[in-house]
Amino acid sequence: MNHPTATSPHRITIVGGGAGGLELAVRLGKKLGRRGKAEIILVDASRTHLWKPLLHQVAGGTLDSHEDEMEYLAIARRHHFHFRLGRMIGLNRARKEIHLAPIYDEQGEEVLPPQTIPYDTLVMALGSQTNDFGTPGVHEHSIMLDSPESAERFHDRLVNACLRAQARARAPGEGRFTVTIIGGGATGVELSAELHMTAKIVSSYGLANFDPEKDIKIVVIDASPRLLAALPEKLSSAVEHELTELDIEVITNARVVEVTREGVRLADGSFIPSGIVVWAAGIKIPDFLKEIDGLETNRINQLVVHRTMQTTRDPNIFAIGDCAAIPQGEGKPSVPPRAQSAHQEAATLAKSLVRRLQGKPLLEFVYRDHGSLVSLGDYSTVGSLMGAVARGSVFIEGTIAKWMYWWLHKHHQIVVNGFFRTWLGTWAETINWARNPRIKLH
CATH class of the missing domain: 3.50.50.60 (FAD/NAD(P)-binding domain)
Structure with missing residues (x-):
């Protein structure tokens, strides 16, 4: 050019x-x-x-x-x-x-x-992109959700694990298939709830021998004292409570020192056997x-x-x-x-x-924090609103928070595609939701 x-x-x-x-x-x-x-x-x-x-x-x-x-x-x-x-x-x-x-x-x-x-x-x-902080084995033995391709690769492995569990009964003493998510930020938390929901839905499609509660275990590990450390503590506590209710194991104050083909090793010497490891700890x-x-x-x-x-x-x-x-x-x-x-x-x-x-001076950027929303799939959405709503922050959860999370995506679509195309696309999504399986099974 x-x-x-x-x-x-x-x-x-x-x-x-x-x-x-x-x-x-x-x-x-x-x-x-x-x-x-x-x-x-x-x-x-x-x-x-x-x-x-x-x-x-x-x-x-x-x-x-x-x-x-x-x-x-x-x-x-x-x-x-x-x-x-x-x-x-x-x-x-x-x-x-x-x-x-x-x-x-x-x-x-x-x-x-x-x-x-x-x-x-x-x-x-x-x-x-996801930051591995130089941790041995991360690139070789974990998935980083940086692209649609990596997300789809994870989905394939998860569905395959469910199908294997359906095809054979677990031997006595054999542990559950474990998905370990390293990083307790929004990505790790949202993924853990999404996976729990996915496993339940998969089991409803004729997999009589697959019990999501007995065959799949989800673990979230974070080096900070609490999940979502960058967000308000009330939001963090609500999310951890929801995950605990779903039998998702949360391990905080734990630093990962190595990822191997068999699982995850922590700084205290403990080892978590894992079938799939997702690395979602920090960015660079x-x-x-x-x-x-x-x-x-x-x-x-x-x-x-x-x-x-x-x-x-x-x-x-x-x-x-x-x-x-x-x-x-x-x-x-x-x-x-x-x-x-x-x-x-x-x-x-x-x-x-x-x-x-036009030869005019540039504007200075002023960031306005409108709060944070964390989606826990169909189970819940929690968040805090800030700025124009009230002094400080207002904690929200449930249906209101879920609709606001949905609106964030729609707002981005409207900026890019305009209102009419987004409206048409939303109707198409609704039709596909009624026509297609609740989740992708391939």
């Missing part, structure tokens, strides 16, 4: 099509791309977008990822931006260009060669971002930025989402890596980039 000429529109290149990056591309496409005031390019290593907070449902089989995925090429066509398939591997700030790795198919044949994409303004929205940003072409990064490879979301060493490069360390003020931590953060950042940066092309 050639560099723009003096008469070409300003080129804004966004790397990463997660919640923040995709919403930013859609907003800029509507405001600038449609009017020819700028060329908007979105780059992502995947052909489709799935809202990441739904991955635990894909893993449990209650959501078919293929039904909820959005095609980047189709979204780009509707919203006046361009999509480029590729994984970023390098940056040349002097030449204002990014480098993408070649793309290969399943047979190893090259689909796309290495690419170079120029920019006038670059926005890094690469998201995050892809290693290639660390001090990429001289940009300032922190210990987990986040790009350090100003309140305007500009990187500290290059005013033409911005960062949003999990890969950005955005300050909130003196003595306060950076903006937390949540979906609501990425949504707010995308909305602010879209306004800022329009102002930038």
